[in-house]
Amino acid sequence: MRKKILLMGKSGSGKTSMRAIIFANYTSKDTRRLGATIEVNQAYFKFLGNLILNLWDCGGQDQFMENYFSSQRDNIFKNVEVLIYVFDVESFEIERDIFYYQRSLESLSSHSPNAKIFVLTFQKRKADILKYSKPLEIRCFQTSIWDETLYRAWSSIVQELVMNSSLLEKSLNEFSNVIEADEILLFEKTTFLIVSQSLRKQHSDLKRFEKISNIIKQFKINCNRFDTTFQSIEIKNDNFTIIIDTFTPNTYIMVIVSDPKITPALTIHNIKYAQKHFEKLESQT
Known part of the structure; x- marks a missing residue:
């Protein structure tokens, strides 16, 4: 379209x-x-x-x-x-x-x-x-x-x-509830613009999503300059775990989890499991 x-x-x-x-x-x-x-x-x-x-x-x-x-x-x-x-x-x-x-x-x-x-x-x-x-x-x-x-x-x-933006957001909210994520964002793969998001816990920095888009996009550009490919990022400290990974053929996903009982390996497994559903939604845009 x-x-x-x-x-x-x-x-x-x-x-x-x-x-x-x-x-x-x-x-x-x-x-x-x-x-x-x-x-x-x-x-x-x-x-x-x-x-x-x-x-x-x-x-x-x-x-x-x-x-x-x-x-x-x-x-x-x-x-x-x-x-x-x-x-x-x-x-x-x-x-x-x-x-x-x-x-x-x-x-x-x-x-x-x-x-x-x-x-x-x-x-x-x-x-x-x-x-x-x-x-x-x-x-x-x-x-x-x-x-x-x-x-x-x-x-x-x-x-x-985006034609099915409300359905995409609904599915992202359901996925966030199932995996008990604080926040989930979907980024378009080339531009790193945010196409959908789900928020379960409030955060004081209202501009954090745009900052992430900007930072990751610049990091991705630098990777290309050195003939390397950006695939995924995992950050873990005492307060939260952040995972940014390829999701569908045209998106990256970012998942933020603060529950220390939820391991990064489990979150990554859930991301892989949800891919087919979101690939189907993406094909309908």
Whole structure:
């Protein structure tokens, strides 16, 4: 199944850098060598087996933006599943930014009224964006290519695109209860974005999932540079055991267990036992 994602915003706002970090294994420093996008750059990314993300990275120069709302309007805004609009943190042309943003919303409402809308910006502008978005519903994230906030935003976006996300979460909750895990997370294998999670015990660090995505993704990239393959990680101390392992053909699983009576070997056995069930669910995405 193919789903169209529009990535829009002013030139220099970081759209292409985000795409390169998430989908092309760039580091934040690597993005400095990327040039500006000319017109529209289309790319296809396989995600969780049958799901194909058709990402339209739209150049943000004024002449291109004007074309999107006139001669290219039907082509750009038709059959869109998700619009991701990125605001430039360093922009001094706030009124012009809002003008283009509202025109994007108008065009999207006409051609893809059911599309989900995500805005990536910084905290000071959030209230204004929510005001100028009415009556449409949007989700707003404060993001930076230099920390884990990028993974939080993009994980939320892709979770909206997974067809059986509620069934996947239900199965993960049942699995977590059976093996008495504190937490379980499913990561997409290439991007290491979180596609589902189960939480049985509260934790004080609300950003821990995104931090893990960022850390493991960078570790995986470094492994590739040295011609080695990342397979699994096991961490055990007096307070908990963490296991990160390959799960289905397109996911990694992370299981956190604090009960000292549950051995890592038992947890690994349970992970292997559950694989076939989740492989079947994955094939239905």
